[in-house]
Amino acid sequence: MKTKSIITLVAIAVFGMLAFSSFKSENNNAAAEGYAIGDLATDFKLLNVDGKMVSLSDYKSAKGFIVIFTCNTCPYAVASEDRIIALDQEFKDKGFPVIAINPNNPSVQPDDTYELMKEKAKDKGFTFPYLFDAKDKVYAKYGASKTPHVYLLQKEEAGNVVKYIGAIDDNVRSASLAKERFLANAINELLDGKPVSLKETKAIGCSIKV
Known part of the structure; x- marks a missing residue:
């Protein structure tokens, strides 16, 4: 028994x-x-480094969005900063602004606090929102696993549709050595009224610290 x-x-x-x-x-x-190509991306409301809350719905005239999960600390993210600034300058006036989101938990990665994000944005002269994803876990909804990790959205009647997922280009370490501008090519195809020919690439970067 x-x-x-x-x-x-x-x-x-x-x-x-x-x-x-x-x-x-x-x-x-x-x-x-997370999201797959063709999925509708739901909106979010996150704190920007200027102290204001930012949503995709704030951009009434946008044709779409370059959503990039990035951070202060990952060497790959740091190496991509100038490229992200250049992308915003190249495509913002064409209707595709950059929306950068820091998904790292500052309790795990202390150099990714909101205060240090503000310093980073000021020092680098970010021309785009740099949002703090501390509690909302937007990165998980998207399925982002790296910094940097890109999601290109196109605004359609049904909502913001995912058109490209992956890397900015084919050399995350050096912009000067990059031969294929995956993200820029995808945006230009959308602007030309064409479907994106290369819809997904592998995001190379640091794991998100949660």
């Missing part, structure tokens, strides 16, 4: 562990999946 009780308790414990593991795995997969 005692042996049977022990076996029952062990079975319950194992079942509980398996159930928890399955639940955790399913949730992790859901977060990792």
